[in-house]
Amino acid sequence: MNAPATIVFVALFLLVTVIGFVAAHWREADLNLLHEWGLGGRRFGTMVTWFLLGGDLYTAYTFIAVPALVYGKGAIGFFAIPYAVLLYPILYVVFPRLWAVAHARGHITAADFVRERFDSRILALAVAVTGVVATMPYIALQLVGMEVVIGALGFPTEGLIGHLPLIIAFLVLAAFTYKSGLRAPALIAVVKDVLIFVTVIAAVVVIPAKLGGYGAIFAHVPPEKLILAPPSGDSLGAYSAYATLALGSALALFLYPHSMTGILSASDGNAIRRNAALLPAYSFILGLIALLGYMAIAAGVGEDATHVAGFARYGSNYAVPALFLTSFQPWFVGVAFASIAIGALVPAAIMSIACANLFTRNLYKEFVRPDCTEAQEAKVAKIVSLVVKIGAVVFILALPQAYAIQLQLLGGIWIIQLLPPILLGLYTRSRSAPALMIGWAAGLATGTYMAATQGFASSVYPLALFGVTLPGYAALYSVVLNLLLALSLTPVFNLLRSRRLAPAGR
Amino acid sequence: MQGEMPKGGRLRYLPRLLLIIPLVAILWVPSYNALQPELAGIPFFYWYQLAWILIGAGLVVIVYLIEIGIARSAE
Numbered sequence: 001m002n003a004p005a006t007i008v009f010v011a012l013f014l015l016v017t018v019i020g021f022v023a024a025h026w027r028e029a030d031l032n033l034l035h036e037w038g039l040g041g042r043r044f045g046t047m048v049t050w051f052l053l054g055g056d057l058y059t060a061y062t063f064i065a066v067p068a069l070v071y072g073k074g075a076i077g078f079f080a081i082p083y084a085v086l087l088y089p090i091l092y093v094v095f096p097r098l099w100a101v102a103h104a105r106g107h108i109t110a111a112d113f114v115r116e117r118f119d120s121r122i123l124a125l126a127v128a129v130t131g132v133v134a135t136m137p138y139i140a141l142q143l144v145g146m147e148v149v150i151g152a153l154g155f156p157t158e159g160l161i162g163h164l165p166l167i168i169a170f171l172v173l174a175a176f177t178y179k180s181g182l183r184a185p186a187l188i189a190v191v192k193d194v195l196i197f198v199t200v201i202a203a204v205v206v207i208p209a210k211l212g213g214y215g216a217i218f219a220h221v222p223p224e225k226l227i228l229a230p231p232s233g234d235s236l237g238a239y240s241a242y243a244t245l246a247l248g249s250a251l252a253l254f255l256y257p258h259s260m261t262g263i264l265s266a267s268d269g270n271a272i273r274r275n276a277a278l279l280p281a282y283s284f285i286l287g288l289i290a291l292l293g294y295m296a297i298a299a300g301v302g303e304d305a306t307h308v309a310g311f312a313r314y315g316s317n318y319a320v321p322a323l324f325l326t327s328f329q330p331w332f333v334g335v336a337f338a339s340i341a342i343g344a345l346v347p348a349a350i351m352s353i354a355c356a357n358l359f360t361r362n363l364y365k366e367f368v369r370p371d372c373t374e375a376q377e378a379k380v381a382k383i384v385s386l387v388v389k390i391g392a393v394v395f396i397l398a399l400p401q402a403y404a405i406q407l408q409l410l411g412g413i414w415i416i417q418l419l420p421p422i423l424l425g426l427y428t429r430s431r432s433a434p435a436l437m438i439g440w441a442a443g444l445a446t447g448t449y450m451a452a453t454q455g456f457a458s459s460v461y462p463l464a465l466f467g468v469t470l471p472g473y474a475a476l477y478s479v480v481l482n483l484l485l486a487l488s489l490t491p492v493f494n495l496l497r498s499r500r501l502a503p504a505g506r
Numbered sequence: 507m508q509g510e511m512p513k514g515g516r517l518r519y520l521p522r523l524l525l526i527i528p529l530v531a532i533l534w535v536p537s538y539n540a541l542q543p544e545l546a547g548i549p550f551f552y553w554y555q556l557a558w559i560l561i562g563a564g565l566v567v568i569v570y571l572i573e574i575g576i577a578r579s580a581e
Contacts, residue, residue, distance in 0.1 A: 075539075081555045082532040085562045089525035092566050215547025227551050228539045239535040247533065273570050280563035287556045 002154045002325075008334025009153060009341070012195070013169070016188045016342055020176030023183040035108060037181030037353075037378050046271045050278050051189040053262040058196070058282050060145030060344030061138075063289055068316035070293025074225025076238060078290050082246035083253075084283030090250060092276035096269030097426050103264075109354075110260050110418060111362035117425040120433030121366060126440055127418055128362035131257040132355045132388075134415040137407035138256070139351045139392040142344040143170070144401055148314050149337040152321035163397055169341065170393050177349045177389075178382050182265060185349035192346050195339035197285070203295070203336075204288045207327045211298050217291075220298035235469035241460045248476035252416040257354035258347065296323040314401070348389065356385035406456040413447035413459060416475040420486045428490075432497075435489035443482030450474035521572040528562035 029036045062080070069077030098113065107113045110131065115124035147166055156162045176184045211217050218226065231237025253259055266272050301307050301322035310318040324336045360381040365372055372380070396404060417440050424430045450461035451474050461474045531537070532555070541549040 075551060078552065078555065081559065085528050085532040085555070085558045088562055088566055089529060092525065092569065093522060213547050215544070218547065218549055223541075226549060227541055228535070230539065239539070243533045243535050270574075273566075273573075277563055277566040277570055280559050280566075283559045284556060287552075287559060291552070 002330055002333065004330035005334035005337060006153050008331050009338045012191075012335065012338035013172075013341065016191055016345065017172050017176065019187050019191065020172070020184040021179060023176070023187040024180035026180075026183050026187060033374050033378055035106075037381060045267050046274045046278070048186055049262065049266045049271050050275050051186060051193055053259070053275055053279060058286060058343065059142055059347040060149075060340045061141045061347075062286065063196070063340050063343055064145045064148055064317050064320055065141075066286065066290050067293035067296065067320045068318075070290050071296050071319040072293075072316040074221065075228045076242060076245075077293060078287075079242050079245040079249070080290060081283070081287045082242070083249040084280065084286060086246055086250035087253060087283070088276045088280055091254065091279070092273055094423075094426065095254060095263050096272045098422065099263060099266060099269045099272055101426070103268075108264065109257065109358045109361050110255070110422065111358060114421045114425060115362065115366070118421070118431060118433040118436065120437075123421060123433045123437055123440075124362055124366065126437060127421060128358045130414050130418055130440075130444075131255075131260075131358050134411035135257055135351050135355050136388065136392060136395075137404055137411045139348050139355075139388065140395045140404045141408050142348040142351075143392060143396040144317070144404060146341045146344040147396065148317050149321055149340045151313065152310060152318070152325060153337060166397070167393065169345070170389060173345050173349055174386055174389050177352060177385055181382075182261065182350070182353055185346045185353075188342065188349075189346050192339065192342045195335060196343060199336045199339045200285050200288055202328070202332065203292060203324070207292075207295050207299070207323070210327060211295065217294055217298040221294050233469075234467060235462070235471065237471060241471045241473070244472035244476045245460070248416060248473035248479070249412070251419055251479065252412055252475060255415050255418040255422065256351075257358050258351040261350060261354040261357060292320055292323060296320065299323055299326050301326055348392070352385040352388045352392075353381075355388045356381040359384045409456065409459045410448060410451055413451060413475040413478060414444060416479045417443040417447070417482055419479050420483045423483070424486060424490075430486075430490045432486075432490040432493040434493050436486045438489055439482040439484075439486035442485050443478040446481055447474045447478030450477065518573070518576055521569045524565050524569055528558055528565060532558055 066077065066080050071077075101107070101117075102113055105112075105116055107116070109128070111124040111128040114127045115121060118124075143166060146169060150165045155165055208214050208217060228238035228242055231239055254263065263272060266275075296302075296319040301319060302311065304322065304326065307318065307322040307325070310322055320340075321337070324333050328336060360377055364380050364384075365377060369376070420439050420443075421436050424436065430436075451459050454461065459474045460471050461477060462469050462471045463477055464470075538551055538554045540551060543550055545553045
């Protein structure tokens with residue numbers, strides 16, 4: 001066990017635990033109201049929103065998985081960067097509008113919005129269920145990130161003793177989330193970001209210096225990995241895969257309940273617009289984080305005997321921890337690993353709160369107990385948040401890691417199906433819930449099918465169109481189908497409805 | 507109204523067309539799938555995309571400032 005690293009790690013963890021509990025008193029209000037517990041009272045200005053959304057967007061899994069992809073697959077793993085370029089214009093244009101409507105009508109969740117806009121409980125239910133189901137694997141994957149660094153600290157990871165650190169971490173998370181709601185991750189996100197910035201700056205300065213500069217780092221990478229393989233024959237090959245992965249991910253990100261929560265908790269639309277300009281700082285950092293994958297190759301962590309066990313257990317996900325262990329002083333390894341672990345806590349907290357908001361408003365209050373008081377609403381949400389977290393822990397401990405990753409892949413395909421209701425709801429006068437339901441169902445089925453044809457190992461589907469093969473992100477293809485169906489069926493259903501309301505021959 | 511740009515004529519939204527630029531640039535993958543020219547030892551494919559993050563952010567800032575300016579002069 002790596003003592004200095006572990007001590008620093010635990011100390012930082014204790015710090016955020018305290019902050020998590022103290023957060024209940026920040027901008028003090030009645031945490032028995034759902035919008036206080038679940039949306040921080042909608043009083044988060046630009047900077048707090050920046051930290052919160054950053055906490056959403058840049059997770060432990062991002063820190064581990066993006067470099068892992070670059071380490072293992074090279075250039076295609078860099079798609080996180082064009083995804084970031086696409087993200088912010090979308091955020092700037094679409095989401096302040098959603099915020100304005102939600103603020104005026106008191107919506108807490110996307111399903112609230114859909115429920116009112118389309119006057120359809122079924123569609124709202126579909127939105128809510130999709131949101132919850134798509135998020136749960138994502139929470140579980142944060143735990144994978146945490147597990148990898150705990151394992152890298154030298155703790156045994158088998159058996160109950162091995163799982164104890166993770167369980168403790170999660171109990172802590174569950175406790176302060178229960179108490180403080182969204183304020184907890186918002187405040188902890190500040191610490192997380194400081195730690196991540198520090199770690200990344202250290203990584204992109206210290207490690208290249210050790211390895212002989214960026215030129216030397218890239219020289220270690222086999223050339224065929226360094227850029228995308230140019231397509232051959234009738235296929236657009238890696239080009240369309242890369243572009244669609246970026247576009248599909250950008251469209252999907254803000255549809256996740258936790259992103260919605262982050263956006264709807266802003267104090268006004270301009271806070272969101274300003275964030276569209278400020279959040280790219282995170283994406284730039286993400287670009288640097290991605291390059292850690294290549295640094296890991298250059299540092300030869302794959303050939304290092306001390307890391308064999310780690311790679312055997314965690315695959316490419318071990319690349320970043322191995323790199324840090326090789327390159328940093330032990331105490332700083334503690335800082336770096338803490339930044340990743342805390343980077344798991346924040347999004348896990350926000351995601352579980354977002355799921356709880358959705359479940360409570362759009363399932364419990366809508367279908368089970370419409371007359372529940374605000375205090376009961378908040379109570380149910382707190383309990384659901386707890387259950388969701390417990391479910392994620394059990395999932396990670398009981399099932400092989402690969403399952404979590406596959407489910408997350410599917411989650412991305414499912415969540416993007418919420419795009420048509422949001423877009424049509426904001427930008428058209430469509431009132432046709434049936435058209436959207438059909439689109440949603442078709443998109444879900446098609447996207448899942450496409451992933452299934454790849455054995456759920458990849459979400460890139462080789463679409464064959466007019467003699468050209470377009471390997472592309474299943475999520476994007478399926479949502480296009482969804483949108484086309486919704487748009488084309490809307491006039492049909494409107495016609496049917498007007499015929500029904502005003503019978504022919506009047 | 508708080509948080510929503512004033513809905514005067516549609517022309518108010520014209521500055522947003524600037525935001526199409528990063529979209530097109532980054533989706534046109536063949537235009538940057540290359541190793542040269544390098545910058546500080548970093549191949550083109552990588553530094554170009556990182557640059558677009560900054561350019562994109564810059565464009566959002568510009569659009570934001572223009573729209574705030576329009577909103578203020580409309581008051």
